[in-house]
Amino acid sequence: PSGRVSLTVNGERHAAVIDNRTSLLDLLREQFGLTGTKKGCDAGACGACTVLVDGRRVNACLTLAVRLEGAEVTTIEGLAPDEDDDLHPLQQAFIDQDAFQCGYCTPGQIMSGIGCIREGHAGSPEEIREWMSGNICRCGCYVKIVNAVEQAAGAK
Ligand code: FES
Numbered sequence: 258p259s260g261r262v263s264l265t266v267n268g269e270r271h272a273a274v275i276d277n278r279t280s281l282l283d284l285l286r287e288q289f290g291l292t293g294t295k296k297g298c299d300a301g302a303c304g305a306c307t308v309l310v311d312g313r314r315v316n317a318c319l320t321l322a323v324r325l326e327g328a329e330v331t332t333i334e335g336l337a338p339d340e341d342d343d344l345h346p347l348q349q350a351f352i353d354q355d356a357f358q359c360g361y362c363t364p365g366q367i368m369s370g371i372g373c374i375r376e377g378h379a380g381s382p383e384e385i386r387e388w389m390s391g392n393i394c395r396c397g398c399y400v401k402i403v404n405a406v407e408q409a410a411g412a413k
């Protein structure tokens with residue numbers, strides 16, 4: 258069974274005909290060519306696929322694309338879309354704090370961190386750890402990731 262969905266991604270309208278079972282993650286990566294959003298587990302356990310839907314962070318691998326009619330999606334590519342744009346404060350904080358090694362988890366960490374800060378859950382390192390716990394980093398950069406979220410939360 259297939260369906261049609263039209264949604265906004267990083268400010269641009271997109272329409273697609275998709276199998277009803279297509280995840281937002283596969284729609285972004287395979288049909289829209291937005292490969293910044295990563296597939297780690299494809300099962301809701303790692304957070305690598307985190308994007309914002311209508312301002313709220315979600316695991317794109319668990320989100321059915323057909324249900325997003327009219328939604329506004331923001332991916333890592335939407336944060337500083339043009340070469341001469343300033344980086345988003347949390348992107349800059351990840352660089353300043355050296356908060357990544359391989360970088361595979363990083364787009365998800367950044368999108369989740371933006372959600373965490375917006376939700377008001379970045380008041381202390383403990384709180385950040387708790388509310389970022391859905392984002393796994395196999396390189397073990399957790400201390401620096403928390404520092405980066407703290408930095409960006411302070412810069413709001
Ligand atoms: Fe979505 Fe792991 S790929 S949570």
Ligand code: FES
Nearest residue numbers: 358362394395396
């Ligand atoms: Fe390698 Fe997080 S930087 S998984």
